[in-house]
Amino acid sequence: MDVLHSMFIMVAYVLVSSVKASMAVNDSIGVSQFMSDGMTLVSQDGMFELGFFSPGNSTKRYLGIWYKKVAMHAVVWVANRVNPINGNSGKLTLDNTGNIILISNNGSVVWSTTSQREPLNPVAHLMDSGNLVVWNDGGSDSNDILWQSFDYPTDTYLLGMKLGRDLQNGFEWRITSWKSVDDPSPGNFSLGLALSDYPEFAIMNGTKKFSQIGPWNGLYYSGLPSLNAYSDIEISYVSNQKEIYYTFSSKNGSVISRTVINQTSKVLSRYVWVEKAQTWRIYESLPGDVCDNFGLCGAYGSCITTSAPICQCLKGFRPKSAEAWNSSNWAQGCVRDESLSCTDIGEGIGIANTTDGFFKFEGLKLPDTQHTRLLQNLDIHGCSALCLNNCSCMAYTNSDISGGGHGCVMWFGDLIDIKLFQSGGQDLYIRMPASESEKSKMQEYMEGYVDDTDLPLFDLLTINIATDKFSLNNKIGQGGFGPVYKGKLAHGPEIAVKRLSRSSGQGMAEFITEVKLIAKLQHRNLVKLLGCCIQGEEKLLVYEYVVNGSLDTFIFDQTKSKLLDWPRRFHIIFGVARGLLYLHQDSRLRIIHRDLKASNILLDDKLNPKISDFGMAKTFGGDQTEGNTNRVVGT
Structure with missing residues (x-):
């Protein structure tokens, strides 16, 4: 950010360094008057x-508008x-047709x-x-505008400008970068605005999207939730059959x-003049981080700046190419x-044969809206x-999303x-x-629990790499609920991965029981659970090796x-007893x-010794001394 700030100070100075001392008119x-x-x-x-x-460093002359009142006279329009x-x-004049004309010395x-x-x-x-x-007719009191520079912005957006589209006249309000400082x-x-049923604002590199700001959601642009926290400006968004645009205005006028x-710099930056420091300060930039680069993670990939790697497949998805990923x-x-089950049985009348459902993903920037359908009068259930x-x-x-949420937008x-x-x-x-x-709902539940215990959720790709795709050479055991594999995390410890067999008796309930119980248990005679994974058909528990x-x-x-002489056997028995005493008496449950x-x-x-495999375990209250089970468990 400091680099960008310094760069801008230099550029702002260069832009106006060759403006000569001038005489204000x-x-x-008015009509037929000249400004040389x-x-x-x-x-x-x-x-x-x-x-x-x-x-x-150019010697060519341009007609422009710049800041005069502030110390750094940045050009805002050309x-x-x-x-x-x-x-x-060059000479500037207003002719009798109401048009501004800029002419050179030869009259062209x-x-x-x-x-x-x-x-x-x-x-x-x-x-x-x-x-x-x-x-027209009497100046600014008439409110009758024949032409205005705000309709033809260059690289700078000023408060009060419109950015968007005049749909009636096919007119676009868009800011476009200079080619260079010179x-x-x-x-x-x-x-500018990328038109669709649910239009969004985006930075374009030529005809390709470079970074999307996203659609307006009633409170802010989907890709810039920080806009909702601005205290100095007010955002107005207008969308009707005639025009779609947004405009910023100052809340306090100063x-x-x-x-x-x-x-x-390939950056869109908002600057605010700081009078005390006599400088322009960056308040917001886009792209703000690498995840703002358009389409970085491909289809159904989610970009997370704090993860490694930064791209993660959404739950229920896997990399199309593991090698490339x-x-x-x-x-x-x-x-x-897994493939979707949906088949259309009533083409054109909205009837489908499906067992599909929907999973709610939270805290997202909405995906690209090029292929969307907007129904403003439909609630979320419809x-x-x-x-x-x-x-x-x-x-x-x-x-x-304002007022509790309303309207419907669908992606295709x-x-x-x-x-x-x-x-x-x-x-x-x-x-x-x-x-x-x-499974996604179950994983959502588990994530809520895991977040409370700081227990990591591993993705399947990481486990596949660690165990060499569950190679037989890495298989170290076989239990009633499935095999156990040895693995090695990249730049991490050795692990043991319990892979629940699809045909095993341990289902989701037993799986979650094991995770819930052992996640918070900390004892030297209990095996340590490092994390878990639910993805596709896989249910995996990751333990210390x-x-x-x-x-x-x-x-x-x-x-x-x-090797097990009596002192060692006694040591093992004593350790198991210590672990059981902790489970029965000293743990929270x-x-x-x-x-x-x-x-x-x-x-x-x-x-x-370390006690393992808590899939059949049962919890009791701290002062409960007996209870009933409804089925035979154990070996």
Whole structure:
């Protein structure tokens, strides 16, 4: 940020360093009056100045508007940005058709406005807002505008400007970067409105999206939740059949603010003038981080700045190419673990045969809205039903989250450019097959519990890499509920992964029981649970790796059993008893293991015992001494 700030200070100075001492001609010119190079118009409050300047190291002359009142006179608008004047021969005049004309010394027209209306006593006036306006019949009191520079912005957005579209006239309000410090002609980067049923604002690099600000959700733009916290400006968003635009205004009237898109830094930055420091300070930038780069994680990939890697497949999805994903090439995105069941049986009338459901993802920047449908009069329940009955509908949410939420927007096709915020963000309901939907709900529940215990959730890709895709060479045991594999986390410890068999008797209830019970247990004679994973059909528990395996491999092995002399056997028995005493008496809840056997006692490198496998365990209240079970458990 400091680098950008320093860069901007330098650029702002260079832009106006060649502006010559000038003579002000008030704040307006009338028909047939001329303003030559060296003369300027100054707004009534002295904030803005209109005149001729040469940018950077260029000797070419441009007509522009810049800040006059502040120390760093940054240029905010350029008239003839594609057609500069050679030498100091430029003249500005207002003709009797109400159009401003810029001419060179040979009389050729360099630039002009194009008002189609019949004028009556027109006047060109530089407003205190920085807007150059041609007023009809009597000046600014008439509210009759023939033309204004705010309709033709260059690289800078000023308070009071519109950004968006005039739908009736096919007119667009868009800011476009300078090519360079020396050349104000239009560059490749621009900020404007991308039209769709649910339109969004985006930074474009040529014709490609570079970073999306997102759609307006009633409170802020989906990609900029921080806008909701602005205390100095007020945002107005207008969307109707005639126009779609937003505009900023100052809440207290004293804020000097501008937003600039810069081709060199590839950043859209909002600056506020700090009078005490006599400098422009950056208050917001986009892209703000790498996750603001459009489509970085591909379809169904979520970008999270605090994770490693920063791209993660959404729950119920896996990398389309594991090899590319491992190489930090995430553009191919993610595909579903299981196919959807939906088939259309009533084409055109919104009827589908499906067992699909929806899972709510929270705290997101909404995906790209190019393929969306907006129904402003439909509530969230109607939106869900309508989306469910259309097999092409992949997600839905409220189009407006203010006042508890209302309106419906649905997504069709792949979901692209999703970002997860640390705070703020929106809910999005994504279509899932029935089994995945249930598992996702269960994982959501587990995540809520895990968040409370700081227990990590591992993704399947990490476990696959650690165990070499559950290689038989890494298999170290087989229990009643499935095999156990040895693994090695990248830059981490060795682990033991319990992989619940799909045909095992341990279902989701037993799985969650084991996680819930052991997550908070901390005792040297209990095996330590490092994390868990639910993805696709997989239910995995990740434990610390206990090097000597289970006690039964010693007891029933003629060679190993000789290592267990009576002192060691007593040490093991005593350790198991200590672990049970902790479970029965000293832990927060009384926990009865109910499946204690030699294969569930693990031995570390010093033959210290650790009780494992809590899938059949049962909890009791702290003062409860007996209870009933409804089925036979254990071995």
